[in-house]
Amino acid sequence: MLLSGKLQRWVEQGLISAEQSSQIAKYEKQHSGGMFLKISFTLAGLLIGLGICLVIGANWDGLPVMLRLFGVFAVFAGFIYGLCRTYALDKAKLREFFLIVCSLMIGATIGLIGQMFNLDGGWQSFALAWSILALPYVFFSRSRLLNGAWFLLLLSGLEWGHFFERMIVWWPWLAIVKWEDYVVPLMIVCILFFCGLSWIARKIDEKIHQYTVIGEAVALIFMFMAYYTLFWFGLTQDIFHNRYVDMWLIRLFVVVFLVGRMLMAVHNQNVVSFKRNAFLLELYIFAVFAVQFSGLLTTGIGFIACGLLILLLIKVLRYTSRYIKNMEIFND
Amino acid sequence: MxxxxxxxxxxxxxxxxxxxxxxxxxxxxxxxGIDVRVAVQGYDPRDLFSGRYIQYTIDWDKTPCEQFADGVCPQDEFCAEARWGRQCRFYIPEEYASTLDNLFMLRNQNDLSFEVIYSYKPKKKPIAKRLLINGLDWREYLALHPADEK
Structure with missing residues (x-):
């Protein structure tokens, strides 16, 4: 239903006064289209920036070396000028466009210089240089997408995966034990470690949020890593390591973790988080059954059972959604 | 702020x-830097021509070390350390990638020598300037041997 229709109904029901209705209408008129503009500028920035990267990558041989170099620097300088103008004109949404393009221009320019001088550095040095040089643009951007992408680029440049693998496998204290026997406890430590990092990033974000959203993006990425590890491991442990105790330990941990997150959501009065974790718990239970009985999918009965299970899941999710909506533990 | x-x-x-x-x-x-000429060979086990750049490693056995100071080849200064040894890159236009790949793979049958000219300064990262086939710039070679370009 359109806002005007809703407002009329609310006035008729006595929920708001006619004056409040006109104020809301006026406010919405002034602020509507904000999200559309923001998404449009972000998308345009991404497309133009990636387009420049691709053009430079593909047509670098068609132009003389110096022209290419000056060309890319001139385009880059033009975007920086545009970025500075958005501050002078106070165009916050257009600013995001220039910040995204400038961040991508860094990668394009490094790539071009690498091509021109036949540099043989690998992805890590490229990603690290890109992320360090793009920091001024990312810092001033309010886009979580750009901040998140930047942080992933930085992790990639720092060889995070390699570092993490080493940390788990080659810690001196692990050298004296057979680490494969402790995969599940180690994974639980990893998940809690990610949660801890996310918590620290969230706390830092509370202090710096008015300046930058890097903290928020980092907190979200670490939390995503925790959930990803939780589900990946919670579902594959019984496939890769056929150990009964490990299997039940990780399953128990998944349930305890998600229930814990739900309790935290109640404490923080965060109905969205509560709903998300409740859904994930149900999905997990469903996925455990699906993995356990995947052998049945070779028979017709198995297909029917799986289809029925999906219908049951939908029913349960809808029921959960309705139930949460009416829960009294949330004030609103 | x-x-x-x-x-x-x-x-x-x-x-x-x-x-x-x-x-x-x-x-x-x-x-x-001074120009030095080094012989190149395949970088195993990965493909030599990945997209628009050639991946190679330097064949120090076939490279004359007299062109360097004290007659010693500074092997550690060239190229970047990679998983299977030191790996170098030479960027080429995409349309010539498969041609050069074929020429490189069949270099022994066709009696071709591949070399790269580097700009070299002691203690600085050498910069690859030109790729030579049988002593000619690869563009000149392809212009003189159009049959090889197929």
Whole structure:
């Protein structure tokens, strides 16, 4: 239903006064289209920036070396000028466009210089240089997408995966034990470690949020890593390591973790988080059954059972959604 | 937060100046180094021509070391350390990638020698300048041997 229709109904029901209705209408008129503009500028920035990267990558041989170099620097300088103008004109949404393009221009320019001088550095040095040089643009951007992408680029440049693998496998204290026997406890430590990092990033974000959203993006990425590890491991442990105790330990941990997150959501009065974790718990239970009985999918009965299970899941999710909506533990 | 536009502009222009300085530094190193010619061979076990650049490693057995100071080949200064040994790159236009790949793979049958000219300065990263086939720039070679370009 359109806002005007809703407002009329609310006035008729006595929920708001006619004056409040006109104020809301006026406010919405002034602020509507904000999200559309923001998404449009972000998308345009991404497309133009990636387009420049691709053009430079593909047509670098068609132009003389110096022209290419000056060309890319001139385009880059033009975007920086545009970025500075958005501050002078106070165009916050257009600013995001220039910040995204400038961040991508860094990668394009490094790539071009690498091509021109036949540099043989690998992805890590490229990603690290890109992320360090793009920091001024990312810092001033309010886009979580750009901040998140930047942080992933930085992790990639720092060889995070390699570092993490080493940390788990080659810690001196692990050298004296057979680490494969402790995969599940180690994974639980990893998940809690990610949660801890996310918590620290969230706390830092509370202090710096008015300046930058890097903290928020980092907190979200670490939390995503925790959930990803939780589900990946919670579902594959019984496939890769056929150990009964490990299997039940990780399953128990998944349930305890998600229930814990739900309790935290109640404490923080965060109905969205509560709903998300409740859904994930149900999905997990469903996925455990699906993995356990995947052998049945070779028979017709198995297909029917799986289809029925999906219908049951939908029913349960809808029921959960309705139930949460009416829960009294949330004030609103 | 930073309110001064001059500081903000300088901050935004800083990455551009860093990249410019890097390009100038590389240009200076390339133009002031001495040219050395090194023989190249395949970088195993990965493909030699990945997209638009050639991956190779230097064949020090076939490279004359007299062109370097004291007659010693500075093997550790060339190329980047990779998983299976030192790996170098030479960027080429995409349309010639498969042609050069074929020529390189069949170099022994066709009696072709592949070399790269580097700009070399002691203690600085050498910069690859030209790729030679049988002593000719690869473009000249392909122009003189159009049949090889298929």
């Amino acid at each position: 930073i309110k001064d536009m001059k500081i903000l502009s300088a901050l935004f222009a800083l990455p551009l100046f860093c990249l410019m300085a890097w390009a100038v530094y590389l240009t200076y190193n390339r133009d002031t």
